[in-house]
Amino acid sequence: MRNANPARETGDDFRSLRQARGRRHTLGRAGLYLLATVMALWVLAPIYLITITAFSPRDVVREYPKQVIPREFSVESMDFFVNSTGVLGSLWNSVLVALITLVLSTIIGAPAGYALARFAFKGRDPYRLVILSTRAFPIVILSIPLAVTFLTWGIYDSIYAVALMHTALAMPFTVLITSSIFVSVPHDLEEAALTLGCTPLQAFLRVVMPLALPGLAAASIFTFVLSWNEVFAAVILTLQERTLPAHVLGVLTSSPPHFRFAAAWFMLAPSLIFIFLIRRYLLGLWGRISR
Amino acid sequence: MANIELRGITKIFDKKVRAVNDVNLTIADQEFMVLLGPSGCGKTTLMRMIAGLEYPEAGRIVIGGADVTDLPPRKRNISMVFQSYAVFPHLTVFDNIAFGLKMNKTGKAEIKRRTEEAAELVQLSPYLERYSAQLSGGQRQRVAVARAIVMEPAVLLMDEPLSNLDALLRLNFRAELKRLVAELKTTTIYVTHDQVEAMSLGDRIAVMRDGEIVQCGTPMEVYERPATEFIGGFIGSPPMNFLKVRLERVDGKLRAMLGSHGLPAPTMLADHADRDLLLGIRAENIEATPVDGVASQVDLVSKTLVVELLGAQMLVTGEIDGQGIKVLVRADAPIKPGVDLLLHPELDKLRWFDAESRNEIVVS
Numbered sequence: 001m002r003n004a005n006p007a008r009e010t011g012d013d014f015r016s017l018r019q020a021r022g023r024r025h026t027l028g029r030a031g032l033y034l035l036a037t038v039m040a041l042w043v044l045a046p047i048y049l050i051t052i053t054a055f056s057p058r059d060v061v062r063e064y065p066k067q068v069i070p071r072e073f074s075v076e077s078m079d080f081f082v083n084s085t086g087v088l089g090s091l092w093n094s095v096l097v098a099l100i101t102l103v104l105s106t107i108i109g110a111p112a113g114y115a116l117a118r119f120a121f122k123g124r125d126p127y128r129l130v131i132l133s134t135r136a137f138p139i140v141i142l143s144i145p146l147a148v149t150f151l152t153w154g155i156y157d158s159i160y161a162v163a164l165m166h167t168a169l170a171m172p173f174t175v176l177i178t179s180s181i182f183v184s185v186p187h188d189l190e191e192a193a194l195t196l197g198c199t200p201l202q203a204f205l206r207v208v209m210p211l212a213l214p215g216l217a218a219a220s221i222f223t224f225v226l227s228w229n230e231v232f233a234a235v236i237l238t239l240q241e242r243t244l245p246a247h248v249l250g251v252l253t254s255s256p257p258h259f260r261f262a263a264a265w266f267m268l269a270p271s272l273i274f275i276f277l278i279r280r281y282l283l284g285l286w287g288r289i290s291r
Numbered sequence: 292m293a294n295i296e297l298r299g300i301t302k303i304f305d306k307k308v309r310a311v312n313d314v315n316l317t318i319a320d321q322e323f324m325v326l327l328g329p330s331g332c333g334k335t336t337l338m339r340m341i342a343g344l345e346y347p348e349a350g351r352i353v354i355g356g357a358d359v360t361d362l363p364p365r366k367r368n369i370s371m372v373f374q375s376y377a378v379f380p381h382l383t384v385f386d387n388i389a390f391g392l393k394m395n396k397t398g399k400a401e402i403k404r405r406t407e408e409a410a411e412l413v414q415l416s417p418y419l420e421r422y423s424a425q426l427s428g429g430q431r432q433r434v435a436v437a438r439a440i441v442m443e444p445a446v447l448l449m450d451e452p453l454s455n456l457d458a459l460l461r462l463n464f465r466a467e468l469k470r471l472v473a474e475l476k477t478t479t480i481y482v483t484h485d486q487v488e489a490m491s492l493g494d495r496i497a498v499m500r501d502g503e504i505v506q507c508g509t510p511m512e513v514y515e516r517p518a519t520e521f522i523g524g525f526i527g528s529p530p531m532n533f534l535k536v537r538l539e540r541v542d543g544k545l546r547a548m549l550g551s552h553g554l555p556a557p558t559m560l561a562d563h564a565d566r567d568l569l570l571g572i573r574a575e576n577i578e579a580t581p582v583d584g585v586a587s588q589v590d591l592v593s594k595t596l597v598v599e600l601l602g603a604q605m606l607v608t609g610e611i612d613g614q615g616i617k618v619l620v621r622a623d624a625p626i627k628p629g630v631d632l633l634l635h636p637e638l639d640k641l642r643w644f645d646a647e648s649r650n651e652i653v654v655s
Contacts, residue, residue, distance in 0.1 A: 186375065186377065188373050188375045188377040189377050189379060189380075191344050191364075191371075191373070191377070192371070192373055192377035192379075192438075193379075193390070194343075194344065194363070194364045194365060195342055195343075195344070195364045195365070195369060195370060195371045196365075196370070196390050196391035196394055196438070196442070197365045197391050197394030197395045197442075198365060198394055199363075199365065202394070207379055207381075210381045211380065211381055
């Protein structure tokens with residue numbers, strides 16, 4: 001009797017199985033979103049609190065419990081921070097250092113990345129490893145001899161010293177990332193350009209570069225942010241010509257709380273804006289290129 | 292337009308792998324030459340050396356009388372269609388086709404005219420503003436072809452241009468390509484592993500194996516008179532039948548003995564008497580009829596194992612004396628597995644191969 005209609009029965013089995021699987025699927029998705037939310041909050045909550053405090057009147061800093069929705073907008077703290085001695089100068093230094101680092105590491109690192117991607121030369125794999133191993137040296141160990149060297153070169157306490165140090169720090173990353181970017185540009189395209197009248201350099205500039213640009217932009221975000229946030233080398237290698245993080249670190253303990261919040265926001269904002277801008281550019285380009 | 296001469300071309304990879312070994316080949320002006328061979332036979336490497344993308348370890352490449360061996364690709368007056376099409380993804384169809392013209396500084400008006408003309412030839416006119424990502428595989432292939440022919444090169448190189456298309460598209464494109472190249476009258480070298488493509492497109496076919504050209508001739512020559520067992524087995528569907536026979540003298544006449552059956556063998560083979568030979572015969576050159584009654588001792592009889600209907604014809608796989616044989620018969624022939632067939636090979640289509648070297652023994 002039970003097996004009178006086996007087809008129907010297996011059909012039901014299938015349905016319940018699918019339902020079970022569907023429930024599991026929904027649960028899985030919910031878990032995923034929950035996790036994503038927690039992770040987003042982990043990052044966003046401090047950013048949010050920093051932002052509202054930085055743009056509230058100075059006495060809000062000491063208020064307890066904290067207001068989640070700001071009551072009053074004020075640029076008082078920001079104004080105080082920006083006009084403090086040394087802030088504007090160090091901000092300008094930070095921007096310069098980050099830009100020099102970006103340009104230098106791209107000029108030196110990208111060709112190395114290209115070579116790693118395209119040419120099978122002797123010792124390519126050891127080379128790859130050696131590049132990474134430079135990151136194994138703690139900055140502490142590197143900084144002291146570097147400070148001495150820079151003193152003898154006469155570039156100690158200048159943005160160039162910091163930029164050189166940051167370039168060295170960014171280099172392994174730039175080389176490996178650009179190499180993987182160049183690998184992702186099919187070699188066929190370059191060869192096609194060669195058969196269509198290009199010199200190797202023209203083929204690189206007209207075909208490889210445009211296609212590698214989104215990736216190079218991504219690499220440059222990281223370089224910029226790395227330099228913008230780096231504080232240790234900047235503190236050791238400068239006295240007067242401080243970058244913003246180095247300056248803020250120097251005056252932090254002797255500053256009022258609202259100064260700290262304003263400084264925190266100021267450190268955060270450029271990185272966020274930079275990433276946001278380039279991210280959109282990345283998606284736009286990649287969306288068009290990907291087949 | 293130009294002829295091409297390859298003189299003793301050798302390419303060695305990693306100091307030991309001989310990808311191409313001492314290849315000599317002359318391609319006439321306006322000729323459509325197909326390089327045919329299984330994968331890894333060196334045909335693409337040979338083409339890449341003609342394009343200038345690889346440098347030969349030995350030998351010279353001469354295009355239109357000029358030695359181009361040491362010239363970069365851009366100075367060889369060649370165009371190439373890549374297997375992957377290599378359509379630039381960051382440029383529109385128009386800019387892809389115009390790319391080469393822009394590089395050699397053609398005037399703007401002429402670029403526009405020639406690009407549109409080339410696009411028209413391959414029916415891409417409505418898609419000039421699109422990007423590669425917005426095209427189908429077939430359209431991308433057309434872009435690659437248009438980009439190559441717009442340069443009006445002395446030599447057009449094509450590396451398996453149809454292999455990434457699906458079967459129906461490939462069939463249409465093959466005919467289209469043949470028409471296009473015939474119209475342009477450009478000297479063309481075409482690399483493929485597909486023997487049907489080679490047969491249908493080429494003025495001549497150069498069959499390659501292990502880095503060497505093993506035979507070069509018109510499609511019909513290569514099909515009817517394969518120089519080696521390998522070629523006979525590689526070209527044609529089904530491949531040529533090869534039967535091991537023993538050449539004997541019976542009553543003063545040469546006979547190729549297959550079991551108890553003896554096929555008459557040409558007297559030119561007298562030198563090979565009392566030796567084993569390989570007999571080659573194409574499936575369509577054997578007439579097969581079901582045995583009526585009891586077959587005699589000396590009839591050539593095959594036992595039918597498998598019957599495959601191909602549409603217009605039927606492919607019968609049988610066995611003679613322990614050796615496999617394929618025969619093409621009319622689709623309505625009353626043949627089923629298990630039926631014994633009486634075989635009558637066309638005697639003038641028999642090809643003889645040395646059992647050791649597997650090379651054809653040329654008779655008459």
